[in-house]
Amino acid sequence: MEQITIKEVAKLCGVGVSTVSRAINNHPDINDATKQLVMETIRKYNYVPNNSARNLKRSDSHTVAVLIKGITNPFFSAMIQVFEREVSGRKYSFVLQHVEEFEDEVDVALRLEKEKRLKGIVFLGGLSSRTEQKLQQLTVPYVISTVDSDYGGETAMVAVDNERESKRMVEYLISCGHEKIALLASTKDDASIGMLRHSGYRAALEQGGRKYDEELVMWTEAAGKEIYSMENGYALTKKLLDSGKEFTCIYAISDSMAIGACKALFDAGKRVPEDYSVAGFDGLELAAYYEPSITTMRQPRREMAEASIGLLFDLIEEKEVERRRIFEAELVEGRSTKRLA
Numbered sequence: 001m002e003q004i005t006i007k008e009v010a011k012l013c014g015v016g017v018s019t020v021s022r023a024i025n026n027h028p029d030i031n032d033a034t035k036q037l038v039m040e041t042i043r044k045y046n047y048v049p050n051n052s053a054r055n056l057k058r059s060d061s062h063t064v065a066v067l068i069k070g071i072t073n074p075f076f077s078a079m080i081q082v083f084e085r086e087v088s089g090r091k092y093s094f095v096l097q098h099v100e101e102f103e104d105e106v107d108v109a110l111r112l113e114k115e116k117r118l119k120g121i122v123f124l125g126g127l128s129s130r131t132e133q134k135l136q137q138l139t140v141p142y143v144i145s146t147v148d149s150d151y152g153g154e155t156a157m158v159a160v161d162n163e164r165e166s167k168r169m170v171e172y173l174i175s176c177g178h179e180k181i182a183l184l185a186s187t188k189d190d191a192s193i194g195m196l197r198h199s200g201y202r203a204a205l206e207q208g209g210r211k212y213d214e215e216l217v218m219w220t221e222a223a224g225k226e227i228y229s230m231e232n233g234y235a236l237t238k239k240l241l242d243s244g245k246e247f248t249c250i251y252a253i254s255d256s257m258a259i260g261a262c263k264a265l266f267d268a269g270k271r272v273p274e275d276y277s278v279a280g281f282d283g284l285e286l287a288a289y290y291e292p293s294i295t296t297m298r299q300p301r302r303e304m305a306e307a308s309i310g311l312l313f314d315l316i317e318e319k320e321v322e323r324r325r326i327f328e329a330e331l332v333e334g335r336s337t338k339r340l341a
Contacts, residue, residue, distance in 0.1 A: 004045050012041050061117035064312065065095040067105050068124040073228050074256065075282045075301065076124060079145075082305035083122065090313060092119070101227070106134050113140060120312045123147070125193070141315035145308040146299075147192055148326065156315060156323040158308040162193050165297045165329040166200025166253070169279060172295075172331060173249050174208045177340030178277065181205070182216040182245070184236045184252040184261060186227050194220075194227065197253040197281060215245055228253070233260025241268050248276065248340065255280035255287040258294050262336065277337040283330070293334035300327050 010017045015034060022030045023038035041047070066083050068076055080096065087094040095116055099105045109121050121142040135142070135155065148159035173181055183201050186194020198217070205212050218236040220227050233252055237260065240247070250265075252258035258280030262272050272278050272292055280287055283298025307325050314321045 004047050006047070009038065009041055009045070009047050012045070013037050061119060062091065063093040063095060063116050063118050064120040064122070064316075065097055065109070065112055065116060065118050066122045066124055067097045067099050067109055067112070069099040069101065069103075069105055072226055073125070073254070074284055074286060075228075075254070075299075078301045079124065079305035079308075082302055083309055086306065086309040106138075109142070110137055113138060120316050122308055122312055124308075141312060143308050143312045143315070145304065148196065149192075154323065156311055158304050158311060158325045158327075160297075160299050160304075160327050160329045162196035163200040163203070166197040166281065167204045168200075168329075168331060169281065169297050170201050170204035170251060171208060173251060173277070173279060173337065174204065174210065176249075176277070176337060178249040179210060180213070180216065180245075180247040181210075181249045181251055182218065182240055182247040184233055184240075184250060184257050185217050185219050186253060187220045190227075194253055201251060213245075215243070216240075216247060228256055230256045230260035230263070233257030234264045235260075237261040237264035238268075241265075249337070250276060250278045252278070252280045255282045255284040255294055255296050258296070258336070259287065259290055262290070262292075262294075272336055273338040279337055283332060287334070288332075292336045295334040295337040296332050297329040298332050299329050303327065 006017055006020055010020045013020065013034075015038070019030060019034065020038050023035045024042070064087055066080065068080070084094050095112070095118075097108060097112055099108050105123055109123070112118065113121070118140050120140050121138065123142065123144045125146055141156070143156040143158060145158045148157060148162055170181060183198065185198050186192075202212050218240050220232055220236065226232060233254075233256060236257070237250060240250070241264065250258070250261050252261050258278050261278050265272055265276055265278070270276055277295075279295040281297045283296050283301075287294035287296050304327055311321065311323070311325070
């Protein structure tokens with residue numbers, strides 16, 4: 001039988017919650033008859049108060065949650081399928097929780113942990129600026145998946161090195177002879193994947209002897225916008241074209257944005273790659289079947305998902321394991337880029 005709440009005890013006794021609390025804590029400010037009624041009701045319905053009840057419920061719970069920021073991003077779809085399969089195979093329940101762009105996923109996790117009595121959490125996408133202090137409020141194991149940053153030695157993480165792999169992409173574009181490479185970027189206050197990929201872009205330009213030009217960086221401005229979407233890629237490319245800045249190549253921080261960029265160029269009467277080269281990041285199937293196919297950095301999504309959920313269950317079972325795993329991305333040359341020299 002489901003554990004009843006203190007509110008239900010109060011209702012059964014015809015008193016307020018505060019009266020039930022006073023009876024439980026043997027407070028002198030309550031008459032003996034009311035106290036006896038409350039205690040008999042508690043015994044009858046097996047009510048276990050406060051932390052003891054929550055701990056009892058959690059010990060019987062077999063539920064893990066995946067918190068996803070950017071649920072419309074097709075990059076995550078294959079990973080979610082792996083999570084569902086692996087969780088179900090272990091006879092656990094699976095909760096998928098969407099986190100809005102403006103929400104703090106740790107706050108959402110703390111709330112969900114109480115509501116669903118979770119055994120573990122996977123953070124999929126989202127911020128990399130979570131403080132250790134805030135993460136330490138979680139009382140269940142968690143894994144940060146697809147976002148790499150320095151959270152401290154005890155934080156479990158599975159990802160590619162986004163800064164390094166972004167740098168590799170821009171180095172490739174430079175090797176193709178591109179001098180003026182525009183970037184379709186996240187928001188300026190992004191502390192997550194977008195920031196890391198921007199850092200890789202800048203590092204490659206500066207180390208390759210190219211000038212970093214802030215005017216060639218198209219930042220996402222609207223709060224709450226789906227940053228990694230085709231719609232945003234289209235809007236940022238249109239803004240770039242309207243600026244009149246010279247460029248030969250667009251590097252978008254996601255494949256979806258790269259596809260949106262191609263559409264904006266086509267609508268402006270331009271050709272890809274004859275007039276402008278376009279590159280992305282992620283390795284979506286859509287990018288491979290798009291025409292022209294998108295040059296991209298392919299992340300091993302399924303392998304990363306399996307590693308993430310496997311690591312979470314290792315932590316739930318209190319195994320001694322390596323808490324960080326960094327995967328390598330694969331540079332895939334599509335038809336959306338061309339060599340200038």
